[in-house]
Each structure stands twice: as C-alpha cells, then as structure tokens.
Amino acid sequence: IFCNSYTIRTIFPAPNFNPIMDAQMLGGALQGFYCDKDMLINILTQRCNAQRLMIAEAYQSMYGLIGDLKEQLSDHFKDVMGVGTDENCLIEILASRTNGELFQMREAYCLQYSNNLQEDIYSETSGHFRDTLMNLVQGTREEGYADPAMAAQDAMVLWEACQQKTGEHKTMLQMILCNKSYQQLWLVFQEFQNISGQDMVDAINECYDGYFQELLVAIVLCVRDKPAYFAYRLYSAIHDFGFHNKTVIRIIIARSEIDLLTIRKRYKERYGKSLFHDIRNFASGHYEKALLAICAGDAEDY
Structure with missing residues (x-):
C-alpha cells in the first residue's frame, strides 16, 4: 500500500522559511543569561531536517551552534535538539532503511567520522550477524520485483535453513532476506507458511538465537509493516528498558518526515494507549515537550 507522504509524516518544511532569522532567534535564546528552551523547541521542532541544516550553517557563521547547545542543555534534551557499538541500534537501522537511505548513511558516516561504515561494522561485529549486517549496509536489495514461481523456491530454501541450521544454510537465509524485494518477500513468507505450517518469525525464533536471530x-x-516495527521498538524502549532515551529520540526524529503519524496509529492500535500518553508518563520537562512537539502532526492522540 503506497500512501502520500504528507498523510503519514509529522514534520513539514516551514513556510516563509528564513534561516538567518531563525539563527538570530536561536542566538538570542542561547546567548542570554538564561537559556530560552521554549524558543528552541518552537524553532527546531517545527523545521524539517533540511531547514535545520540551513539554520545550523547560518548560526555557525555567527555563534557556533553545536557548542552552545552542548553547553546550555541537559543530556536528553540535548539529544532531541540534535547533538551528540549498540547492536540493537545497528539492527533497527540497517533492517529498516531503503537502498537510498543506506547510501546517504554511508556517505554521511564517512564525512562525520572519516571512516568507512562497512569497515567499522566488520571490525566490531562477528559471525553470521556480521555477514547479515554487511549485506544490508550495501543497499543492494531488489526493488519493485516479484516472481511467484521463485517465491516457492525461496520459501523452500528458508524452510531448509530453519531445519538444517548449518553455516551454509544461514548464509542462504540471510541472502534471501537481505536481497529480495519487499514485494517478493511478501510472497515468500506466504509460501513459507504453506510449506511449513509456521509463521516466518516463529520459525526464526525457534531455530536461531542471539543478535543474528x-x-x-x-x-x-x-x-510486513515497517511502522508497526517502529511502534514495537518505541514501546519496548519506553516500557521494557526503563525508558531508553536514545532509542525513543532516534526513532521519533528519524521517522518524523517519513511515517511517524502512521507509527503513532500502530502504537495505539497495538498497545491500547497513545504514544503521547506514554511519553508523558515517562519523560518530563522540556525533554518531554520537545518529543511531543515532534510527534504532534495532528492532535487526535493527545
């Protein structure tokens, strides 16, 4: 199902945008005797990422934005405003990004750290978990292609991989999951259910363990449903790990211009309470206010 992006995102480009004026207002908020955090929230959470980058460039020439943010803000609020080897983070990011997003990520990583992302992943991970990450980060998944006849063959390979669990079978399993198009994998998972009588996720959980699983x-x-996956990640970060701030921040900011509105809906459908409700229960102060501002979109889930 393909949706117009403007129905599922929560952050849009601000109209009548003036990066110099925004930079000057941020300067007033940060350079005064007291840090005006409400002003920061009003500006930075209501600009899209491209606009925030333009503001940063304008501010940098006048004041030095990142240094001011680090000096003035607390850790969690600082993270929300955009400053600052987690296997779960690697899993979440590399499993969910498109080919184009992975290409941009590799480029940005090189510019930011002067290192090769693939080389760093290779040096910091191991085994079939590493092999699968290395496959994903290449960003070579097929797009827009589905072959029903091949789906039955792929499903048989997956079923054998879950039965045999040899190194060769693990390699074949990850090659299919990392390289076949989403459309093809939909068919493969249906065929797998027909062949094995078992759901794909249940079979993986039963046969493998650790980070690879x-x-x-x-x-x-x-x-199957990327917004539902992110809703699950948010719920786990909020409820299972004592509010894992970096996970919540990363997902909300990263998906705010993509599908955050849909993630909110999936969250409420699956867990009975809105994302707003849970953020309010576990966050506080300007940190809470900034997260809620980015989540907003419309107000129906408040």
Whole structure:
C-alpha cells in the first residue's frame, strides 16, 4: 500500500522559511543569561531536517551552534535538539532503511567520522550477524520485483535453513532476506507458511538465537509493516528498558518526515494507549515537550 507522504509524516518544511532569522532567534535564546528552551523547541521542532541544516550553517557563521547547545542543555534534551557499538541500534537501522537511505548513511558516516561504515561494522561485529549486517549496509536489495514461481523456491530454501541450521544454510537465509524485494518477500513468507505450517518469525525464533536471530526477525517485521516495527521498538524502549532515551529520540526524529503519524496509529492500535500518553508518563520537562512537539502532526492522540 503506497500512501502520500504528507498523510503519514509529522514534520513539514516551514513556510516563509528564513534561516538567518531563525539563527538570530536561536542566538538570542542561547546567548542570554538564561537559556530560552521554549524558543528552541518552537524553532527546531517545527523545521524539517533540511531547514535545520540551513539554520545550523547560518548560526555557525555567527555563534557556533553545536557548542552552545552542548553547553546550555541537559543530556536528553540535548539529544532531541540534535547533538551528540549498540547492536540493537545497528539492527533497527540497517533492517529498516531503503537502498537510498543506506547510501546517504554511508556517505554521511564517512564525512562525520572519516571512516568507512562497512569497515567499522566488520571490525566490531562477528559471525553470521556480521555477514547479515554487511549485506544490508550495501543497499543492494531488489526493488519493485516479484516472481511467484521463485517465491516457492525461496520459501523452500528458508524452510531448509530453519531445519538444517548449518553455516551454509544461514548464509542462504540471510541472502534471501537481505536481497529480495519487499514485494517478493511478501510472497515468500506466504509460501513459507504453506510449506511449513509456521509463521516466518516463529520459525526464526525457534531455530536461531542471539543478535543474528534478532536481526532476521527485524527484517521480517519491517517487510510486513515497517511502522508497526517502529511502534514495537518505541514501546519496548519506553516500557521494557526503563525508558531508553536514545532509542525513543532516534526513532521519533528519524521517522518524523517519513511515517511517524502512521507509527503513532500502530502504537495505539497495538498497545491500547497513545504514544503521547506514554511519553508523558515517562519523560518530563522540556525533554518531554520537545518529543511531543515532534510527534504532534495532528492532535487526535493527545
């Protein structure tokens, strides 16, 4: 199902945008005796990412934005405003990004850290988990292609991989999940159910363990319903890990211009309470206010 992006995102480009004026207002908020955090929220959470980058460039020439943010803000609020080897983070990001997003990520990583992302992943991980990450980060997944006849063959390979669990079978399993198009994998998962009588996620959970298992499950969940996967990640970060701030921040900011409105809807459908409700229960102060401002979109889930 393909949706107009303007029905599922929560952050839009601000109209009548003036980066110099925004930079000057931020300067007033940060350079005064007191830090005006409400002003920061009003500006930075209501600009799209491209506009925030333009503001940063304008501010940098006048004041030095990142240094001011680091000096003035607390840790969690600083993270929301955009400053500052987690296997779960690697799983979430690499399992969910498109080919184009992965290309941009590799480029940005090189510019930011003067290192090669693939080389760093290779040096910091191991085994079939590493192999699968290395496959995903290449961003070479087929797009817009589905072959019903091949789906039955792929499903048989996956079923054998879950039965045999040899190194060769693990390699074949990850090659299918990392390289076949989402459309093709939809058919493969249906065929797998027909062949094995078992759901793909249940089969992976039963046959494998560790980060390799978690990564394979994340890929399957993203193929089926990516907003639902992110809703699950948010719920786990809020409820299972004592409010894992960086996960909540990362997902809300990263998806705000893509599908955050749909993620909110999936969250409420699956867990009975709105994302707003849970953020209010577990966050506080300007940190809470900034997260809620980015989530807003419309107000129906408040």
